Amino acid sequence: MxxxxxxxxxxxxxxxxxxxxxxxxxxxxxxxxxxxxxxxxxxxxxxxxxxxxxxxxxxxxxxxxxxxxxxxxxxxxxxxxxxxxxxxxxxxxxxxxxxxxRPKEPSPVVINHKEVNVSMEKLLDYRPVTLRNERERAVFRIEEGISNGFRRFFIKQGFKEIHTPKIVSAGAEGGANLFSFDYFGKKAYLAQSPQFYKQMMVGVFERVFEIGPVFRAEKHDTSRHLNEYTSVDLEMGYIENFDEIMQVETAMILSALEFLQNQYQEEIELLQIQIPDVKEIPVIRFREAKEQIAQNFCRIITDWNDFDPEEEKLLSKWIWRETGSEFVFVTHYPSAKRPFYAMDDPKEPEETLSFDLIFRGLEVTTGGQRIHDFEMQKEKLKKRGLQLSDFESYLMMHRYGMPPHGGLGLGLERFVSRLLNQDNIRYSALFPRDTHRLTP
Amino acid sequence: MxxxxxxxxxxxxxxxxxxxxxxxxxxxxxxxxxxxxxxxxxxxxxxxxxxxxxxxxxxxxxxxxxxxxxxxxxxxxxxxxxxxxxxxxxxxxxxxxxxxxRPKEPSPVVINHKEVNVSMEKLLDYRPVTLRNERERAVFRIEEGISNGFRRFFIKQGFKEIHTPKIVSAGAEGGANLFSFDYFGKKAYLAQSPQFYKQMMVGVFERVFEIGPVFRAEKHDTSRHLNEYTSVDLEMGYIENFDEIMQVETAMILSALEFLQNQYQEEIELLQIQIPDVKEIPVIRFREAKEQIAQNFCRIITDWNDFDPEEEKLLSKWIWRETGSEFVFVTHYPSAKRPFYAMDDPKEPEETLSFDLIFRGLEVTTGGQRIHDFEMQKEKLKKRGLQLSDFESYLMMHRYGMPPHGGLGLGLERFVSRLLNQDNIRYSALFPRDTHRLTP
The missing domain is CATH 2.40.50.140 (Nucleic acid-binding proteins)
Structure with missing residues (x-):
């Protein structure tokens, strides 16, 4: 044979x-x-x-x-x-x-000059061809380098890779912004994040990560939103405080950028990428950040619970002026704006032990410590008016024992897009999905 | 600060x-x-x-x-x-x-004995807890080893990792078995496979791979089907014949199993895994395989276009008896049963230059050479009664030039499940999705 x-x-x-x-x-x-x-x-x-x-x-x-x-x-x-x-x-x-x-006909878009000189719409319409351009495709080598750099770091640090389901029965962030569909007669959703599953897996493997697609039915048609994106998620047990999560993120970004510099020098030069310094990242509390924005840019703050995109940019600008850093961790977001699983600060119960990482004016990561105690989680769900029965399988881990833990989710396209100083996140998605775009 | x-x-x-x-x-x-x-x-x-x-x-x-x-x-x-x-x-x-x-209460299932001694249903119902069992969680260390072994091989062989959209406008395998949903007023589907996108990316990066979720709305409630699973996909350009794809798959499996043996010895011993020999894999044409099954097992063949599950088992048995191999490549599947992008054999136009890999009685991979010529692909679509306009963005790559290429998709859970000789694929999915199961 x-x-x-x-x-x-x-x-x-x-x-x-x-x-x-x-x-x-x-x-x-x-x-x-x-x-x-x-x-x-x-x-x-x-x-x-x-x-x-x-x-x-x-x-x-x-x-x-x-x-x-x-x-x-x-x-x-x-x-x-x-x-x-x-x-x-x-x-x-x-x-x-x-x-x-042989091609049947010549490309309708000139792809073999330095840049593809067409509108973003046309660039994306002809993606299978325009990606053949030297610069266009180099963007995805950079993405590969970043994503691989993260992965190598995770493996070295003892994080186990997991594959969690994308078809789910409930959303991690609550009801809004979910794509729903019929699943053999039941209502199912596309996962907004692997949040519930990665937490469950901390009870099994202590440290886990996943790099995979997540789905958000957000109607925002902006330069910073995608309806499907690649989320780099990690979750870790036995933390003593939520600084540890930020420390790991700092190390993870540093490690990925070093990997990029070692392995992707040609693409870095071609795209003229300025690799940011990430040896240390300043930290500011949310409330103080708001106050600094108000004071330094004569801005009237209307929403004390969250940033708007402009405020993230102003904060970055101020931090850069003050410290020279292109990254900033903002901590202690108001509890009202964070999901039900976020751990409240025992000293300031209106605030959470959570953070965002802002990179060159754009939020690229949300993370924090989670509630691990069953009674505490039950209480918080009730206070939010949520039905415990809807979270039965999620609460199973708390009920049967969980270590103190926390984690983060980083948007890969957002990170790459800021690294490349693109003015639209769509340039960093191979085949972006937005409210208008379902093909190619 | x-x-x-x-x-x-x-x-x-x-x-x-x-x-x-x-x-x-x-x-x-x-x-x-x-x-x-x-x-x-x-x-x-x-x-x-x-x-x-x-x-x-x-x-x-x-x-x-x-x-x-x-x-x-x-x-x-x-x-x-x-x-x-x-x-x-x-x-x-x-x-x-x-x-x-502290846990709120003791686990309702005994998880700290050698095995979790409950029905599969209960094992899966309590997955966040039952995975804490030594053997249960070792399964996913094995999966990690296999998946990482594949990835290391791909990177070494110059395959570029890609992240393709899971929200799509058309299915790769045709209309059936697709989950559909409303996407901002348009009808969208969950990707059955990254087929179209990985082919497009061969035109850009020559060799690509993706390890990610795929979705099949199949109503089969069997021990070998999942409605969401992890697909290990590769696609490569500049092939001279479709043997090359099988050669790469053989090398990739060999490499992953070696990696497993080097890095996961404790789990291999715990689960008493018999690592199969994969230095060479026998190849048999589909028609001959059918004839051998008929002859050796006195079986009446009713469908000459495809195998049924029993026939895959019998073929494996016969191959094992004849050659001692636990793997077999079956080639030249009838064109009628293969998708429209499969390359027909120029010598036998009723057959395709395609293959399945059967491992211990179960199909774990489908692969083959694809059509790269625009006119040939157009003709085949037409012959199938498909509308060219539905495949406009797919055909873009053929129209503007593609190298000869082919690839394969391997079901990660199926592969692990056969490696572990499990009698149900659900044991190899962290949180399986079947026609009944949407939680946890």
Missing amino acids: KTIIGITKKSYTIEEIASQIGGEIWICGSIYRIRRMSGFAFVIIRRSRDFIQCVYQSDTADFSLDELAEESCVRLKAFLRREARSKRGWELLLLKAEVLS | KTIIGITKKSYTIEEIASQIGGEIWICGSIYRIRRMSGFAFVIIRRSRDFIQCVYQSDTADFSLDELAEESCVRLKAFLRREARSKRGWELLLLKAEVLS
């Missing part, structure tokens, strides 16, 4: 190619750009993570340049020669070409 | 504790079990991934044993002494105890 054995072929890395100077190689890729010059042409090949400059000359190639088209996929045989004027110090002189596929 | 710096505290590892023999340490954990003996008691502490045996003696402890309860969370001070009769060669003699939390 025929058998299959494990074989993995990988494209040559740039280093492997460079080591072949003076020799011939075969490489695969898409033709990103053809630039006809006088007497020769540059043919730029797009590969998984790099672009390679090839030179076509009719006297050395055994095919006609007309056989190649932009966005054709090809296998090319080439001679690798030194070329001081090329960015890499070498270039490929084309010898043979095998065309593997 | 107060600042937070990155600090990470981790529990001592078993090795770190063992290095302190003759000294005193503090550890945190849940009290898993108290066994009162004559004159002393064993107190077993559950931690993130291990259990530690402690000894309580009233003459050395400065607290009463009655202060401790099973499922209390505690901080303990203890003296670490050699003890040949203990599994680890040492044990902790308790000195002080700080009770961090």
Whole structure:
């Protein structure tokens, strides 16, 4: 009987190619750009993570340049020669070409210039093609680096990865903003967060994390909202105070940014990313933050329970002026604005042991200590007018014993978007979902 | 201003504790079990991934044993002494105890025996508590090892991780088995698979993978179906034939199982897992497989287009007898039973260049080569009676150029469930979703 054995072929890395100077190689890729010059042409090949400059000359190639088209996929045989004027110090002189596929028609959007020069709407409408642009796709290499950096940190710190259900019977943040649907005759919802499940799993594994999709039926059509996004969640047991959660977040961001700098230097340069300093992050209480905003920007505060987007920006600005930090932890949010599972401050029961992390003017994380005591949680649910019976399986963990614990959720797209100083979060979502957009 | 710096505290590892023999340490954990003996008691502490045996003696402890309860969370001070009769060669003699939390009441299910001896229904009803059992939670350490093993392999092989939307406008497998809901006035669905998006991303990154939730509104209430599961998806460009995809899958499984053996030996022993040999995997064409089943098990084949569950088991049995392999690739499934994006075999147009991987009698993977040519895909859609306009954004990639490519999707819970020889896939889902179960 025929058998299959494990074989993995990988494209040559740039280093492997460079080591072949003076020799011939075969490489695969898409033709990103053809630039006809006088007497020769540059043919730029797009590969998984790099672009390679090839030179076509009719006297050395055994095919006609007309056989190649932009966005054709090809296998090319080439001679690798030194070329001081090329960015890499070498270039490929084309010898043979095998065309593997041809596009039906040229892209309706110019994708092979430095930037894709169209409106955001068009950029997103043609996402499968516009992502082929060098800069557009680099954004998602950065996202990969950040997300992998977080994951490596979690694993090293003993957090266990979990996969929690996205089809749920109740929302973690309460009734609003939930997508609902019929689930075999029952009403089901899409999970707004893995909150309930990650807490339950602290009772099992002490420290857990999940990087996965969450869903919010928010009607806000703003530059900072997505209706589906990737949430980086962690939850940890045996904490002594909620500072520990902020300490872990600081370490986690530091670790991810270091990983990014080690592994994604080309993308960092291409996108001209300013890596923020995160050795220490200032902390301010919510009330004091409000007062500083009022005082420093002559602003009348109308809502003492929450920030509006403008206030987050002003706070960031003030913190930056005062401390030079692009991050700030805001703590002790009013209990009224935090979910029922947030632990109230025993010293100031109107405030919670919770925090947000604001990065360059945008909230990227919400976290805090949770209630672990059954009676305390029961009381808080009742005070909020919520039915205990609706939370029976959630309360099971409190009933049968839980350690003191807390955690956080970080919006991956928001984090990347601020890192890249984009003016709209949609640029950091591969296929964004907003109130208008369901395709591609 | 107060600042937070990155600090990470981790529990001592078993090795770190063992290095302190003759000294005193503090550890945190849940009290898993108290066994009162004559004159002393064993107190077993559950931690993130291990259990530690402690000894309580009233003459050395400065607290009463009655202060401790099973499922209390505690901080303990203890003296670490050699003890040949203990599994680890040492044990902790308790000195002080700080009770961090107490359960409201004892668990209604006995969770601290070797196994949780209740029906599957009850086991799942009380999941937040029953997962605290040593064996139950070890299942998800195995899942973590497999999933991480796959991920490490992918990263090493140059696959880029992607996060594709779960809210979609059309299903990859066609109209049936989709959960649908209202999305701001439009009809939306939950993604059955990242198929369309991972293909699109091959045009951008050549090789991509995703490990994430998928949703199937299948009404099957069987031991092998879940309505939400974790799909391990990969898609790769520039393939020369579809054997390459099977070769990568073989290498990926081999790599994950090796990782498991290196990192999860305790769980492997606890669950008595037989790691299958996967150095080579037999391959059989679908039609021949059917014939062998008919011939070897005197079975009348009624459906020549697909297997039924019994046939998958019989095929596995026969392959095992013939080759000693617990895996088998079945190739060339009839075109009629494969989705519209499957590449037909140019030599046998009624068959597809596709495969399933069957592991211990259960299909765990479906994969194959996809159509990359625009005209070919258009024709196949038309032949199926599908509206091109419904697939406009999907066809964009074909229209503007795609490399030859293929990929696969592996059901993580199915794979783990077969690895553990469970008789029901629900045991491998943290919080399974089936036609009846929406909580916890």
